[in-house]
Amino acid sequence: MEDFIQYIMPWLINILRYFIIAGIPFLVFYICFPKVFSKNRIQKRLAKKKDFLREIGHSIQTTIVLAVVFILFIYSPLRAYTQIYDGLTSYSIWWFLLSILLALVVHDSYFYWMHKTIHHPKIYKKVHLIHHKSINPSPWASYSFHFYEAILEALVAPFIVFLIPMHPFALFIFAFIAFGINVYGHLGYEIAPKWLRNSILFEWVTTSVYHNLHHSKFDGNYGLYFRFWDRSMGTENPDYVREYDKIQVKRFGSDKKRSHLKNSVATGLFFLLLGMGKTTAQDSILGIWKDDTKGVTMELFEENGKIYGNLIAADSKKINEQIKEAKNTTLLKNFQKKDTGSYCCGTIYQPQIKKEVSATLTLHGTDSLKINATYMGIKRTRFWKRLY
């Protein structure tokens, strides 16, 4: 009986962890308060009940695979060859904590390369397609893997237990943190605090938008916890930061105090460490801009070689109502690059007169955009500030 409990325990812990850590956010964000968190929602499309059931079914299978691999290492003679140590005093408390961080780094590296490999067209359908059936993932998708992928996911265990001296309790904490971040990546809602965007941490760690983009676009953003591998291998989705900012501007409004200097330092440091000396100069008109006097934020993007601007947020109630009434959120249309820093022959929508009027855009430096438009017989100039 004792033996039976010993063997069934890892699976019980695994499945309980799955239903509690994925179940609570599901209840909060999908069942009880979806309206409260509507601004946090990453994709417009909604996952259906059949998606949740498919995700849960595959996840239960994954918990069994993970438990079997765990038992194989802990209760078999292989245990003697692992670096797992028993006495809490064998290593310092600092090592106890550091070993958890190291395990996350090893897991992230293993995951990046394994994940990139299973995206190979010859392997993808058989191994990874099940996970990508969740185009808009829910917390239940966190373990939604094909049987083969579940084995590959579990095989990170030997890398960790043979490489890093870890106390079983540190392993236990690692497993909880790892699954917690996994659920956050599949949440479907961005819940990152506002301060993250201006901190150096943003340059290093992934967010829910990060992994969500992997699900909606099918490639890029292969990393699990850190942006390191994607950034250094050039596989990060170029729209990531813009998509992240779009949601955070919706949630918190635009941040006038955003420190570009801080971000540049963080990015510079990152590439310096990589030894690439690369920086992300913002000489493009694309990005997120704000008209401070009117309190309007829009995103400029390119489509078929032309520049368009979509409204993201309007601080003023009046403008919001005017735009809502006109059902027009594409403020700028059809701008073409004339020469460096100047774009012509497009239109800007004026909610006050409900009309599109011709305009010219000119970049001033990297962070200021001049928009010239003539309407009601008067030539008007407005300066927009870059938020990202």
Ligand SMILES: [Zn+2]
């Ligand atoms: Zn994938």
Ligand SMILES: [Zn+2]
């Ligand atoms: Zn995923």
